[in-house]
Amino acid sequence: MDEQPLLPGQTRMDRFFEHLLGDNLPKHFGTGWFSGLIGLLLSAGSFFAVLIFRYPQWLTMSETAPRYPVETMRLLLAIAIIAGFLFSAASILLRPRKRLGITGLGFCAAAILAGGSTVEVGGGQAAFRIGLDWFILNLVLLALIFVPLERLFPLKTDQGIFRPGWTTDSIYFLVSHVAVELMTFFTLLPATLVAQSVHAKFSGLNTDALPLAAEVFAVMLVADLAQYWVHRGFHRFGWAFHAIHHSSRDLDWLAGSRLHVVDIIVTRALTLAPLLIIGFSQEALYIWLVIIAVQATLNHVNMRFDIPVLNQLLVMPRFHHWHHAMEPIDKNFAVHFPWIDRLFGTYYMPNGEWPPATGIHGDPVPADFARQLVWPFRR
Numbered sequence: 001m002d003e004q005p006l007l008p009g010q011t012r013m014d015r016f017f018e019h020l021l022g023d024n025l026p027k028h029f030g031t032g033w034f035s036g037l038i039g040l041l042l043s044a045g046s047f048f049a050v051l052i053f054r055y056p057q058w059l060t061m062s063e064t065a066p067r068y069p070v071e072t073m074r075l076l077l078a079i080a081i082i083a084g085f086l087f088s089a090a091s092i093l094l095r096p097r098k099r100l101g102i103t104g105l106g107f108c109a110a111a112i113l114a115g116g117s118t119v120e121v122g123g124g125q126a127a128f129r130i131g132l133d134w135f136i137l138n139l140v141l142l143a144l145i146f147v148p149l150e151r152l153f154p155l156k157t158d159q160g161i162f163r164p165g166w167t168t169d170s171i172y173f174l175v176s177h178v179a180v181e182l183m184t185f186f187t188l189l190p191a192t193l194v195a196q197s198v199h200a201k202f203s204g205l206n207t208d209a210l211p212l213a214a215e216v217f218a219v220m221l222v223a224d225l226a227q228y229w230v231h232r233g234f235h236r237f238g239w240a241f242h243a244i245h246h247s248s249r250d251l252d253w254l255a256g257s258r259l260h261v262v263d264i265i266v267t268r269a270l271t272l273a274p275l276l277i278i279g280f281s282q283e284a285l286y287i288w289l290v291i292i293a294v295q296a297t298l299n300h301v302n303m304r305f306d307i308p309v310l311n312q313l314l315v316m317p318r319f320h321h322w323h324h325a326m327e328p329i330d331k332n333f334a335v336h337f338p339w340i341d342r343l344f345g346t347y348y349m350p351n352g353e354w355p356p357a358t359g360i361h362g363d364p365v366p367a368d369f370a371r372q373l374v375w376p377f378r379r
Helices: 012-021 033-054 072-096 099-113 131-150 166-178 181-197 212-237 239-246 259-276 284-300 308-313 317-323 341-344 369-378
Strands: none
Touching: 012 099, 012 166, 033 072, 033 099, 033 131, 033 166, 072 099, 131 284, 131 341, 166 369, 181 259, 212 239, 212 259, 212 284, 239 259, 239 369
């Protein structure tokens, strides 16, 4: 039997996992699909968490490793293993196709055999580190929050969790987290050099007198003004790199991760530079990093989340979905405050409407991760 052609935006890896874990049976609540998915997520996360316990010198970020409360993390790991087992077992009982549940049980068994929640914490020094801990924490937390919400309140009711391109976005999510220290180095280096050069002539502003909430708001405002023009500049002068982000036809909580490494480094460096020049406190900057991570995820979700009052104050999903619309283009560049687009004449959000289609006309960008990395350099 001939293999069916790939859908627009779909990769061979998508098709592989579709055959491995998917089926054509109903996937609504009560069918064992969600229990299997949650079980697999918790069980796989538990297995990799055990590896992190064993090899923290290799698999944790240098900044986060000393701060983990080990006994609390052991308790959470035990709960995750038990919950992963129960959800996977429930999927096997409820669903005629058993692959999802059996895969979850397999990861559960692997986590226990590797040491479970009583695994000894490794030690020593490593030549380099990857942020596998940061990846697992974010993946499990965000997936447990947004996957059920997208199924309960979907914008596109026919869009599944494993939509075309989801494995590509998963790789971007993985790389941006496990390589977080390398990314931070290449981002902070130019921003810090610029800030130090300016500080040689300008001592910065005194932000210490500001209440923390006011300082965080100021960080958001300065960052959004900087990122607005960087973002707009990529649409005008660096579209080949930024087109990668816009190439997804189906937006969801994972789609925001699809960013070319050049796009990430340039945007973050040019956004951080004015923040470092002004001299905002480290506490305010960390809070802003959490805010922008949450907002960047929320703004891409496949959810009919639309609160008119909030739409005027903060960038929300409908505002950002119009930025990804096939028509019109080059609108809604702001990340935090939509009135910035009003100020510079790029605001577009028809009352109560969502864009009929997102992506790029003609799908010029290749679908898989490896070819997307080199595509901007070959145009």
